[in-house]
Amino acid sequence: MSPLDDPAVTPLRVAVLGAGTVGTEVLRLLEQQRDDLAHRVGARLQVIGISVRDRTKDRGDHVDPALLTEDPHALVREADLVVELMGGIEPARTLLLEAMAGGASVVTANKALLAQDGAELYEAADAAGVDLHFEAAVAGAIPLVRPIRESLAGDRIQRVLGIVNGTTNYILDAMTRTGAEFDEALASAQRLGYAEADPTADVEGLDAAAKASILASLAFHTRVGLQDVHCEGITSITADDIAAARRLGSVIKLLSIVERIDDEDLGERISARVYPAMIPATHPLASVSEAYNAVFVQADAAGSLMFYGQGAGGSPTASAVLGDLVSVARQRVHGGKGPGESNYASLPIAPIDELRNGFYVALTVDDQPGVLAAVAGILSSHGISIATIHQEPIGASPEAGGVAGRDVRARIGIVTHTAAESAMSTALDDLSTTAAVVAIDSVLRVEGE
Template sequence: MSDAVKPVKIAVLGPGTVGAEVVRLLTRPGEDLAARVGAPLEISGIYVRDTSKDRGPHIPRELLTDDASGLIARSDVVVELMGGIEPARTLILEAIASGASVVTANKALLAAHGPELYEAADAANVDLYFEAAVAGAIPLVRPVRESLAGDHITRILGIVNGTTNYILDEMTTNGLDYEVALKQAQELGYAEADPTADVEGHDAAAKAAILASLAFHQRVALEDVFCEGISAITADDVIAARETGQVVKLLAIAERTPEGVAVRVHPALVPGTHPLAGVHGAFNAVFIEAEAAGGLMFYGQGAGGTPTASAVLGDLVSVARHKALGSKGPLESNYAEHEVLPMDKADTRYCVRMAVEDRPGVLSSVAEVFARHRVGIELVRQVPGQSHAGLILSTYRAPEGDLRATVEDLRASAAVAEIKSVLRIEGE
């Protein structure tokens, strides 16, 4: 490559686990990246709040700076890996205003302020890429945004949080209780000391909002996503699922129906025959259903420094190439105006486990409650009990509001001693 080719200058904001790996990959010997970009890549600096702190062997001290604005001003591409809302939002907007393209892995920021950032990037004619924000190393954003741009995506089912998948998988394969599996995930570094964002579904909800916005060509906000975590899942739920050939997974679901778009995150029973049922450990997988392409499965590591850095670097090569050639990637596609449905209007299926009075007429009383709310029963299974009989009922698809009202009436029924669990069924 000719020495006359102007280098593309890269600013890295935040040299944490992912940032340090990005810097390592950028500074390793070889000219592969430069050849792919069409110009040399040069790190113009690494923003940190404390320049005196040792950042490890892959972070050159001479590149550290606590002057974020100065670093942005002398850079062509800004890689934001700080996380959180502020100061990441302000610094990204500053970068865009200066004419720099942006690569980010910040799902929380995109879910909360995506429209503002997309509009700013489009107005400034710069790129905003975020492959690493949704499923780590899995190439997902680009296929949804570009490869399937000529198709109509109807549904997305995704395991997009490795922590919860690890916990549920340990409960399923090794019979662990929830608390034991969570503690094990923390010891292995899969879960934070405060695991709330993962186990209560907030992390997956942010990713669901991003995926739905891309898939359905309209803006879906984080507050539009129904969110329910896995902390109430018990060993009995997992055992009951296994006995019926199912597994429990935390799913991010986005679907387009004639009535509108519904986006939700919650635990669900998945048939053992579905591709998502075989996703083990801390891995992620996303199953996409499209009108022409049919079913597509994306699978891989959804977290970790090196896998996430791979996705960041892929974005970086793309936007750096655009900078070198004076071009730009695709604009935000948000032409659609589907109604974003509340959870009560989403069509789902329930599996209800309950203890009922062991006497004649009970099943008829239970069935009458379902009929009153126009909810069809697909399957009834009786299980042995001690003082009460056990019933497991699976429903046909119905509006969530009707299903929820059915369960509330069952709780008040004299025939029902206890509702042991309610789980939705997906993937059938």
């Protein structure tokens, strides 16, 4: 008998915490697809309450005002399944711990909470014998968490590299297409709704770093917290950097990279990092435009896999939330439990200084004989070899101390071969104190070669 008609099948009670853009879309899909979802789960999903901060706010036709509550603690105690879409650390953390202690399985899109307190949440879920699912926490609608956690559970993942923040990708794409400076591109992203009024978490790389910590934890069976992720944002990227990348046949993208490192002396370690980098225009990630996300997973047996799609937005994120909700609901109906935390490997985290990368370095120098040789000499003294070098004059005005009609400064763009991060850091210190070097304008890693 169909679960729609069988009175013996008890509906599953669903509590929804948060009714913003994503929460409202989840509620719309639950209503619109209620019969299909009941068939897929084996029982009806009954929303018993929606936790909000302000019950008087109009939330549209798909949010029943009678279900709104400002007491989320009472709500989670009555639920079989809790969907957390509030964001932030508290009260979300406390509510999820209460829900799991009371026997409710949890679906969350809260990457910041998982990056900070994922270990505690996993332990709580394991102790209570319930599920904790979070597909929507990384890359929106793109199925990424489940493939890494389940589909590739029999493989050995070596590297995960990708674009996991739509806001920064939109900004960098706009700068590339239009030649705009960062502030102009950010303002455009805010007008179009791609960036928040306070974009700090996005443009400083914090959002991407939280996702990198989740991906590293899953891929390498090791607890990786936000504090373990090296993080740099895109606020220092200029139109000159974009132009330099184009001249070199490259583009600039904010990349999240987690990888396994095998070292003869130090053994096996892992790295998790987020930073803007130049990648060749021929690389598949170079063509990822606007607010889209794309992620490469490299595994021993499966080889290279690419996941691409919308990484944010109400409907895409709600799709991932509903997928998780169906999974945990099925397990509730048919018995069993989904995968929990796997942290058996406990691999050490390699600090950024111990890694090796190619670099792009832009310098403003006095345009005089011997400068290039001096710069090359400093790099060479730290074991850094130059792959390419480009110089162009900068005209100086008399007001700036220059001579009219005479170039007195130049901009040098250098691409290095692979070098140690620590060596580059020391070389930059030496360059900054070199008399002929007026300024170190930009330092970017080069990836994807």
